[in-house]
Amino acid sequence: MNVIIATDCGSTTTKAILIEKKEGAYRQTFRGESPTTVEAPFEDVTRGVLNAFAEVEELSGRKILDGEKIITPARGNVGVDIYVSTSSAGGGLQMMVAGAVKTMTAESAQRAALGAGAIVMDVIASNDQRLPHEKIDRIRHLRPDMILLSGGTDGGTVTHVVELAEYISAANPKPRLGMTFQLPVIYAGNKVAREKIKEILDKKTSLHITENIRPMLERENLFPARQEIQKLFLEHVMAQAPGYKKLMSWTGAPIMPTPGAVGLIMQTIAKKDTINVVGVDIGGATTDVFSVYGEIFNRTVSANLGMSYSISNVLAEAGLENILRWVPFDIDESDLRNRVKNKMIRPTTIPQTLEELKVEQAISREALRLSFEQHKSLAVGLKGVQRERDISEAFKQEIAGETLIDMLTLDLLVGSGGVLSHAPRRSQAMLMMIDAFQPEGVTRLAVDSIFMMPHLGVLSTVNEQAATEVFEKDCLIHLGTCVSLVKESVGKRGEKCISYRITMPDGKQTKGALSYGDICVLPLDTGQVAEIEVLPVKNFDAGEGKGKPVRRKVFGGVVGIVIDTRGRPITVAKDKVSRVEQLQQWTKAIDAYPE
Amino acid sequence: MTHAYTPGLRIAERTKVTSQRVLPLLGDVIVKKGDVLKAEDVVARTHLPGKVHAINAVNRLGIQPKDLREYMLKKEGDPVRKDEIIAETKPWVKILKTVLLSPITGTIETISTVTGQVLLREPPKPIQVYAYIGGSVTAVMEKEGVVMETTATFIQGIFGVGGETVGELAVTVDKPDDMLTADHILPLHKDKIIVGGAFIRHDAIDKARRTGVKGIIVGGIDDEDLRKLLGYDLGVAITGSEEIGITLIITEGFGQIPMAQRTFELLKSRSGAKTSINGATQIRAGVVRPEIIIPYETGGFSGEEMDKLPDRGMEIGDTVRIIRVPYFGKIGKIKALPFSPQTIETGATVRILEIEFPDGSSAVVPRTNVEMLEA
Numbered sequence: 001m002n003v004i005i006a007t008d009c010g011s012t013t014t015k016a017i018l019i020e021k022k023e024g025a026y027r028q029t030f031r032g033e034s035p036t037t038v039e040a041p042f043e044d045v046t047r048g049v050l051n052a053f054a055e056v057e058e059l060s061g062r063k064i065l066d067g068e069k070i071i072t073p074a075r076g077n078v079g080v081d082i083y084v085s086t087s088s089a090g091g092g093l094q095m096m097v098a099g100a101v102k103t104m105t106a107e108s109a110q111r112a113a114l115g116a117g118a119i120v121m122d123v124i125a126s127n128d129q130r131l132p133h134e135k136i137d138r139i140r141h142l143r144p145d146m147i148l149l150s151g152g153t154d155g156g157t158v159t160h161v162v163e164l165a166e167y168i169s170a171a172n173p174k175p176r177l178g179m180t181f182q183l184p185v186i187y188a189g190n191k192v193a194r195e196k197i198k199e200i201l202d203k204k205t206s207l208h209i210t211e212n213i214r215p216m217l218e219r220e221n222l223f224p225a226r227q228e229i230q231k232l233f234l235e236h237v238m239a240q241a242p243g244y245k246k247l248m249s250w251t252g253a254p255i256m257p258t259p260g261a262v263g264l265i266m267q268t269i270a271k272k273d274t275i276n277v278v279g280v281d282i283g284g285a286t287t288d289v290f291s292v293y294g295e296i297f298n299r300t301v302s303a304n305l306g307m308s309y310s311i312s313n314v315l316a317e318a319g320l321e322n323i324l325r326w327v328p329f330d331i332d333e334s335d336l337r338n339r340v341k342n343k344m345i346r347p348t349t350i351p352q353t354l355e356e357l358k359v360e361q362a363i364s365r366e367a368l369r370l371s372f373e374q375h376k377s378l379a380v381g382l383k384g385v386q387r388e389r390d391i392s393e394a395f396k397q398e399i400a401g402e403t404l405i406d407m408l409t410l411d412l413l414v415g416s417g418g419v420l421s422h423a424p425r426r427s428q429a430m431l432m433m434i435d436a437f438q439p440e441g442v443t444r445l446a447v448d449s450i451f452m453m454p455h456l457g458v459l460s461t462v463n464e465q466a467a468t469e470v471f472e473k474d475c476l477i478h479l480g481t482c483v484s485l486v487k488e489s490v491g492k493r494g495e496k497c498i499s500y501r502i503t504m505p506d507g508k509q510t511k512g513a514l515s516y517g518d519i520c521v522l523p524l525d526t527g528q529v530a531e532i533e534v535l536p537v538k539n540f541d542a543g544e545g546k547g548k549p550v551r552r553k554v555f556g557g558v559v560g561i562v563i564d565t566r567g568r569p570i571t572v573a574k575d576k577v578s579r580v581e582q583l584q585q586w587t588k589a590i591d592a593y594p595e
Numbered sequence: 596m597t598h599a600y601t602p603g604l605r606i607a608e609r610t611k612v613t614s615q616r617v618l619p620l621l622g623d624v625i626v627k628k629g630d631v632l633k634a635e636d637v638v639a640r641t642h643l644p645g646k647v648h649a650i651n652a653v654n655r656l657g658i659q660p661k662d663l664r665e666y667m668l669k670k671e672g673d674p675v676r677k678d679e680i681i682a683e684t685k686p687w688v689k690i691l692k693t694v695l696l697s698p699i700t701g702t703i704e705t706i707s708t709v710t711g712q713v714l715l716r717e718p719p720k721p722i723q724v725y726a727y728i729g730g731s732v733t734a735v736m737e738k739e740g741v742v743m744e745t746t747a748t749f750i751q752g753i754f755g756v757g758g759e760t761v762g763e764l765a766v767t768v769d770k771p772d773d774m775l776t777a778d779h780i781l782p783l784h785k786d787k788i789i790v791g792g793a794f795i796r797h798d799a800i801d802k803a804r805r806t807g808v809k810g811i812i813v814g815g816i817d818d819e820d821l822r823k824l825l826g827y828d829l830g831v832a833i834t835g836s837e838e839i840g841i842t843l844i845i846t847e848g849f850g851q852i853p854m855a856q857r858t859f860e861l862l863k864s865r866s867g868a869k870t871s872i873n874g875a876t877q878i879r880a881g882v883v884r885p886e887i888i889i890p891y892e893t894g895g896f897s898g899e900e901m902d903k904l905p906d907r908g909m910e911i912g913d914t915v916r917i918i919r920v921p922y923f924g925k926i927g928k929i930k931a932l933p934f935s936p937q938t939i940e941t942g943a944t945v946r947i948l949e950i951e952f953p954d955g956s957s958a959v960v961p962r963t964n965v966e967m968l969e970a
Contacts, residue, residue, distance in 0.1 A: 132714075137646065137647075162709040162710050163712065170714050196709055309832070313830030315830075334818070337819060338818050341849040349919040350919075350945065351941050352919060352920070352961055352964060354942075356941070357941040424943040593942075
């Protein structure tokens with residue numbers, strides 16, 4: 001397989017990339033894009049795909065199409081060996097999930113749906129405090145693409161899951177697309193209840209039964225349900241969307257939901273390098289967060305946190321004060337509110353002035369922060385599990401159900417989406433990510449250059465080597481490494497905080513000291529590795545304990561090494577004048593904006 | 596991308612307007628093709644399924660779920676009246692008898708011997724769909740609805756709140772840059788759709804509501820006033836179902852922005868005409884903008900088409916409006932369309948265009964920050 005063409009059919013744009021094997025290595029060589037054509041007047045997704053191909057043909061000089069047919073296999077400068085695609089057009093995959101107990105099976109069902117690439121419209125649980133008729137009304141009005149019903153461990157409760165099935169049956173919900181077909185319902189609960197569930201739902205819905213997502217309290221088994229979701233996504237949802245039947249006949253691998261493919265590439269990379277990874281994709285309408293810690297993969301989507309269609313909701317959820325704390329100049333509140341709404345109603349516009357750019361980047365910090373908070377609250381250990389504790393744990397506040405996201409053991413933070421990938425300066429992307437995610441200890445940061453993670457995710461299902469080679473060489477732009485204090489390291493601004501020594505690859509050493517509340521940047525190019533030794537003063541902790549030295553390898557990037565002594569959480573001055581002065585000091589240190 | 600610009604909003608003095616009037620569920624269409632209707636006429640009816648109520652019967656009766664059917668006096672599908680006995684225990688001593696009363700009038704939906712629940716459903720709720728625009732029925736979709744057609748003045752707004760409403764159009768200000776204040780709103784505006792200029796504040800909207808005004812069309816509004824009107828901070832622009840007692844359409848954007856001269860003149864020329872408006876806005880893929888439809892009483896399409904936006908990319912000499920600061924709202928003609936991307940103040944390298952304003956001055960703006968206007 002030497003020539004691959006891949007597309008991602010997004011809600012607004014269809015993006016195509018060409019991957020070619022050159023001198024023994026796979027590289028992404030050309031790209032093309034075109035408006036997505038799922039909606040009227042075209043109502044055929046393949047029109048947009050063909051237009052995107054045409055742009056790739058024009059730029060690359062490779063003939064890909066013979067009329068409306070893809071030429072396969074590749075010979076010389078004609079044809080491709082395989083075509084693969086992802087899709088989030090038409091609003092992506094929208095699901096409702098249900099489970100017996102909100103924090104147990106319902107939460108597992110939510111994780112299964114999100115991990116498969118869905119937007120979860122609502123979570124119904126027996127104990128969610130809503131009255132039966134409220135649940136039924138909600139199910140009827142939602143019109144999801146499919147429902148995932150779980151509940152009970154194998155051999156456990158039957159009553160609760162049957163009750164949920166009765167509610168679904170009473171609601172008789174209709175699918176979002178295709179008036180005439182039955183709504184797909186996946187049952188992944190207590191296997192003892194399967195027959196009862198069949199009796200209740202088999203006639204009214206298109207019922208599919210798969211393995212229990214929570215066969216026992218101590219074990220979550222999400223993979224079979226996720227596979228079933230993706231299968232039904234293709235068979236039912238995609239098949240109803242205009243032009244997808246034709247598109248499916250073109251691809252050499254099943255079409256994946258876009259976020260499902262991004263999750264897959266994240267897992268592939270984390271596994272290959274044995275690292276913990278957090279990734280974020282901030283779009284116009286939604287923000288996806290992915291994490292891979294050890295063997296555990298989690299994905300969440302914040303359906304209404306984004307930088308254009310949903311920008312106003314960021315303001316509504318974060319509050320004006322939280323946005324203002326990142327704006328490095330004085331701005332009238334009413335003016336800010338109107339600017340945000342004008343972006344919402346004309347979402348394709350871009351900032352023309354530096355002030356406007358700073359405002360958008362301030363809002364993005366809050367969108368990222370809120371999305372990450374949501375992720376942390378769902379990426380948790382299993383709840384309802386009894387754990388034996390030894391005496392050393394007796395005084396810790398650790399409980400089952402705590403978040404799996406440990407910032408101190410995070411190795412790589414990857415950002416994607418317009419506001420990060422297309423920030424005029426890479427240092428802006430780095431500072432936005434540090435401010436929003438507040439990494440602790442030593443963490444590498446990177447951005448996706450042109451949003452090709454979905455393409456590489458679906459490609460990894462047929463050619464993992466090609467996917468990982470392109471990911472490393474062409475997809476990621478390494479920003480550098482952030483070295484920072486850890487949680488609860490708080491001091492007074494200007495107080496002596498750390499001294500450091502960096503040994504560069506050529507053996508040269510750089511020494512320095514930084515007071516509390518500061519940032520400094522040391523250049524280290526992409527591909528270079530240096531060694532840093534940080535010695536915090538006795539009240540501060542850089543990852544090894546208060547006052548203890550930290551010695552670690554640091555990786556270079558287009559920004560370099562950022563040493564951040566602003567403490568965790570980062571605190572910004574309350575009064576306007578000090579806040580502006582403080583923010584300007586930080587942005588200047590990282591050279592974020594022109595003077 | 597070859598077409599990197601925001602298409603402008605549609606505006607037409609006289610055009611054919613069609614509107615699909617569809618039931619949410621299958622039902623009965625009560626008009627036929629060719630019928631000439633008023634906006635208030637009903638075109639289709641159906642019944643929405645009634646609300647479902649659940650009773651935990653076994654807990655109330657103190658029995659086992661598997662035995663529930665034995666104690667039921669009604670079976671699935673049976674009609675019941677409120678407070679009618681639907682199940683009872685059969686003890687030896689009559690005084691110990693427990694009964695289960697129906698909480699509603701409706702039917703028995705499900706009797707579950709697993710969960711011990713009885714689900715009851717309220718009677719179906721009738722709903723009807725109106726013609727919304729005065730005109731004729733040009734197509735009937737059996738059991739679903741109809742297509743209405745009329746010849747009308749058609750204007751799209753940029754954003755709106757509140758749903759469909761119909762009323763007589765009344766222009767309350769003299770110029771498109773005038774502010775619509777509370778003083779402009781008079782008792783004679785009851786049941787009318789009023790047109791303002793550049794801006795309206797919350798106190799004026801409030802007075803309009805109290806006066807019984809059905810709708811407001813204005814250039815701009817402050818977001819703070821929108822929040823007061825809705826009672827919450829609008830997060831996502833999916834509107835139309837607000838129950839605020841009035842429909843509001845803004846034609847230009849947030850802030851004080853004069854209504855486009857052409858829009859204002861057109862509305863003024865149709866003052867007094869019966870008008871249908873809908874504030875429903877959806878800014879997502881498949882965008883929906885609020886609409887103002889003013890049918891002509893003399894039916895029949897005269898052949899004059901909607902003012903069409905050029906079906907091509909931008910060209911030198913085209914009229915455009917800038918839709919982002921620092922030149923937000925300004926209208927000018929394209930002076931140059933350089934092929935190569937250029938670096939703008941933010942440091943981003945983007946495709947730009949040069950615009951010449953009526954006063955002879957000019958400005959450079961990103962192509963994505965303008966919208967095409969009809970010539």
